[in-house]
Amino acid sequence: MTVTDQTSRPGTPAFDGGFLVSSSPATGEEVGRVPVSDADGVRDAVEKARPAAAWWAALGYAGRRTRLLQWRATITQRLDEITDLMHRENGKPTDDAMLELLITVHHIDWAAKKAAKVLGPRRVASGMLASNIAATLEYAPLGVVGVIGPWNYPVFTPMGSIAYALAAGNAVVFKPSEYTPLVGKWLVDTFAEVVPEHPVLTGVYGGGETGAALTSAGVDKIAFTGSTATAKKIMAAAAATLTPVLIECGGKDPLVVDADADLDAAADAAVWGGLSNGGQTCIGTERVYVHEAVYEPFLAKLTKAAESITPGEAVDAHYGPATMPSQLDVIRRHVDDALARGGKAVVGGSESVSGPFVEPVILTDVPEDAAAVQEETFGPTLTVSKVKDMDEAVERANGTPYGLGAAVFSKRRGVELARRIRSGMTSVNSVLSFAGVASLPFGGVGDSGFGRIHGEDGLREFTRPKAIARQRFGLPMAIYSFTRTDKTNALLVRTMKSLYGRRR
Ligand code: NDP
Secondary structure: OOOOOOOOOOOOOEEEOOEEEEEOOOOOOEEEEEEOOOHHHHHHHHHHHHHHHHHHHHOHHHHHHHHHHHHHHHHHHOHHHHHHHHHHHHOOOHHHHHHHHHHHHHHHHHHHHHHHHHHOOEEEOOOHHHOOEEEEEEEEEOOEEEEEOOOOOOOHHHHHHHHHHHHOOOEEEEEOOOOOHHHHHHHHHHHHHHOOOOOOEEEOOOOHHHHHHHHOOOOOEEEEEOOHHHHHHHHHHHHOOOOOEEEEOOOOEEEEEOOOOOHHHHHHHHHHHHHHHHHOOOOOEEEEEEEHHHHHHHHHHHHHHHHOOOEOOOOOOOEOOOOOOOHHHHHHHHHHHHHHOOOEEEEOOHHHEOOOOEOOEEEEOOOOOOHHHHOOOOOOEEEEEEEOOHHHHHHHHOOOOOOOOOEEEOOOOHHHHHHHOOOOOOEEOOOOHHHHOOOOOEOOOHHHEEOOEOHHHHHHOOEEEEEEEEEOOOOOOOOOOOOOOHHHHHHHHHHHHHHHOOOO
């Protein structure tokens, strides 16, 4: 194979002689290369993972906890190495990479320590009709889980599936994005240092075809993070083998600002939520709805804060380049369309989207049905809209097909408004904060997907519930038997009426 698609846009992955060549989105310099896995290679990886899964499951919760905590420590000790690689391959500043790693190791720690309590066998009440039965519930691993990861948070996001699936006793075959294969390989290699015996975590590398091959390679579940369009293809492919899927797609997250909100905090949160990581955050803020009573002062604070934010290649820039060069076309289309339809750019404008670094863009007066309000932009842009009250804010916040995260700034009504927003997660008087709370489940509704990573739900996502009903002693009258008598039936009817016949 020869180099095929190394275009003039830096960071575009290329394929060269059976290798995937990864390059810096800021400079175009090669960062490294990994061998591409074809369909046979992917199937082979899944087959080898199967005995590894049995070995890993047999280690038990305590054995897996020890290894996972060793992995957590290895990652932490080699923080400089991985943050430097993330900076070079994904483009993000090293401080942001550090923050991503901090939250990730916190999740590994939580999953490793909680798995036994959440998933291990426990007695559950058997109820009056089965008082002679000892009922036990436990959660067994699925086997081999395929994880298809994105490039925007190349450690944190796939790890929401990987760490939780491993803690639950599964082996994992991981296909990182073609934009960040080296970061993915680093994770696989460091895991192999603490679990050298079997390929419990394997990497397969390549483009979309490698992901497609993994989907149909006989895995017991696919955990996917990426676009809604690709998620639909994966579900269609997985349907052929009834392979269950966990779908984490993007969002169009709103931030709503009530009349009594702390405006400094809300403006600071909107800038961080919208611009950090260059807006390439599935739970990034993309739309802001502000009570008319505080719209002008809020917008002044937001504008001032956004004007001080600049992207760059430096390790300490506010944010880096667009990691996926083709995203520049999407961002430009959204900004241009918004301006053509009467929107105003109060910070930046069309010229801000030159690439690879996109300057902040703040838009006002954008019609609600414009692409910049309805579709995921995945760039450092915000639309800001004035609303007459919080009912209108909630209605507009809920007006897209997405429903991933959200934020509410309100002193009195924060939690009430949070409940009314159609999203998987909502922060109150902060932004993105739920992602760092390991005990909270993470996932969306609608076009943002379904299923959950993180928390107890995230552990159970990679298991099958196993119900065991053990008869402790026989009853004088047979119920589940052809020998059941008329007398027994009459007694059962009397019992049913007495237990369930009353309206209260
Ligand atoms: P995709 O959904 O195309 O890719 C996500 C992952 O799926 C990548 O690992 C990709 O591989 C893989 N993949 C692609 N096609 C298939 C397939 N047919 N079967 C199995 N796996 C496949 O997202 P992009 O990276 O192209 O980004 C497009 C848009 O998606 C972004 O603009 C953004 O809006 C959204 N997105 C959202 C993310 C989130 O965190 N929710 C993360 C990333 C993107 P490869 O990279 O090798 O093509």
